[in-house]
């Protein structure tokens with residue numbers, strides 16, 4: 261059967277990035293300095309980075325049965341990410357994010373559309389063979405259904421010996437309705453700076469001290485903080501660790517830095533690195549990513 265892989269669960273979308281000299285005026289016809297299409301989505305971004313790190317990984321989500329999905333699928337294929345288990349839906353449009361970048365001052369205006377693509381259901385998840393995975397990561401969306409999927413893995417784990425249990429990681433990104441329920445269920449929880457700030461914390465350490473007690477016993481809480489690097493509390497020894505950031509010579513593109521960081525931490529911990537080592541790998545990779553457009557070459561020199 262071979263080595264077990266990592267499964268990343270989330271939504272993949274099409275990002276159309278428009279770079280303008282200045283923000284367009286309403287009811288005018290303007291040219292972009294540059295326009296490109298790229299595959300997006302948090303979990304799908306992380307899967308591309310993990311694959312470049314040499315990890316066997318699979319993206320799992322719903323896709324529209326539509327020609328535009330081929331663009332998403334081809335990009336994942338190109339990066340060696342398996343998409344074979346994705347669930348296709350008829351008569352749906354592909355979720356898209358249109359981004360308008362005002363090159364004069366760097367603002368990004370994002371227009372997200374998901375007309376009718378259904379979210380993943382527990383039934384879809386139950387069709388997977390859990391024996392194939394050492395780690396499953398969930399994007400912080402579709403919470404109600406994700407909670408059911410986590411219960412499914414928890415049941416599976418209860419019947420396994422320690423070495424065959426699946427590690428569950430989760431992202432708590434936007435302080436939406438019931439995201440906080442997730443915190444009790446992750447072995448590794450990634451909390452965003454936005455989430456921490458929303459609850460009034462002005463540093464990662466403060467947020468970690470406040471939220472760590474809500475985790476299940478022995479779990480790890482990780483909080484990245486832009487150019488300050490990242491902090492994590494290790495549930496096995498109770499310590500808080502910090503890695504500095506590793507800025508590139510020139511900041512080119514920070515979109516997807518967090519997704520890259522998560523991939524680095526997951527990769528490290530999945531290989532049984534200590535938390536500090538994994539945080540450092542995450543920050544080094546994310547720093548590298550900030551000096552590149554997109555993800556190509558992000559892991560060069562790390563594997």
Ligand SMILES: Nc1ncnc2c1ncn2[C@@H]1O[C@H](COP(=O)(O)OP(=O)(O)O)[C@@H](O)[C@H]1O
Pocket residue numbers: 452453484485486487488489490504505506507508511514515516517518519521542543544546547550
């Ligand atoms: N300006 C930056 N310089 C260096 N590293 C950065 C910078 N911004 C982000 N990073 C790296 O990316 C990681 C994730 O940062 P974060 O702010 O959470 O990203 P995002 O904005 O994508 O959510 C940080 O821990 C850091 O290592």
Ligand SMILES: *[C@@H]1O[C@H](CO)[C@@H](O)[C@H](O)[C@H]1NC(C)=O
Pocket residue numbers: 275298299300301302305515516519553554555
């Ligand atoms: C994923 O990566 C792409 C390409 O770097 C980026 O445009 C996008 O913002 C990232 N995140 C999401 C959620 O799509």
Ligand SMILES: *[C@@H]1O[C@H](CO)[C@@H](O)[C@H](O)[C@H]1NC(C)=O
Pocket residue numbers: 350351
């Ligand atoms: C998709 O649309 C076609 C044409 O309207 C219809 O025949 C088909 O049943 C629809 N499929 C689903 C899954 O709704």
Ligand SMILES: *[C@@H]1O[C@H](CO)[C@@H](O)[C@H](O)[C@H]1NC(C)=O
Pocket residue numbers: 282283362364365367
């Ligand atoms: C875009 O940048 C220009 C130059 O700084 C500024 O005048 C304009 O208001 C900006 N537009 C938006 C929507 O941010």
Ligand SMILES: *[C@@H]1O[C@H](CO)[C@@H](O)[C@H](O)[C@H]1NC(C)=O
Pocket residue numbers: 365366367
């Ligand atoms: C860009 O311009 C807009 C509109 O004038 C302004 O609100 C915004 O603060 C500016 N952003 C930056 C990063 O300068």
Ligand SMILES: *[C@@H]1O[C@H](CO)[C@@H](O)[C@H](O)[C@H]1NC(C)=O
Pocket residue numbers: 301302431433452516517518519520522
């Ligand atoms: C997920 O994507 C959103 C953009 O849609 C971004 O703001 C956020 O930082 C991403 N999460 C991580 C962990 O990077």
